[in-house]
Amino acid sequence: NAGVMQNPRHLVRRRGQEARLRCSPMKGHSHVYWYRQLPEEGLKFMVYLQKENIIDESGMPKERFSAEFPKEGPSILRIQQVVRGDSAAYFCASSSPGLASYEQYFGPGTRLTVT
């Protein structure tokens, strides 16, 4: 049973470019969460999605950031016009619906470097 998969693992972008980060949840999981980890800090919640729905995006910056989880395919976190401050590790987690939803399993992360 494959775990949470994220790609790419490393992404380098120049200032002003767009970054697209992908997350495929564990099999059977329909809830996806994105977190951001700045250097030497803990993870900060960004957004929580279920298939075709954004449930909570209270942790997302108001501009340049968007997320989706389509009916088919992976969840995408999109950062437009990246700036140096966007350099961080972005982690996706997934959980199953129902009683086990308190167990969130994390992917390996995408490390974004903005030059």
Next chain:
Amino acid sequence: GEDVEQSLFLSVREGDSSVINCTYTDSSSTYLYWYKQEPGAGLQLLTYIFSNMDMKQDQRLTVLLNKKDKHLSLRIADTQTGDSAIYFCAERKSNDYKLSFGAGTTVTVRA
């Protein structure tokens, strides 16, 4: 300030026990978690405890919860070099689903 606080570093000798401490501020927290992060890797869910429990043991891991003091600890028995990592404490509040993380404790195991 942060909702979840941890000491930043812990050094322990191989074979000894490690104790990692965490404090949280929200008494309504329902679930409390410990995650392990090895260099360049994602977070591995080690264990979690419900707020109506005081202790949970899982092989070499023991979690203790003191609700009165809002204090959570993780004890690793017989610490091995493979236990060197960053350990994150996280809480999940009632009626919520997102996790709030501490800054992580870097555990270094020396021979």
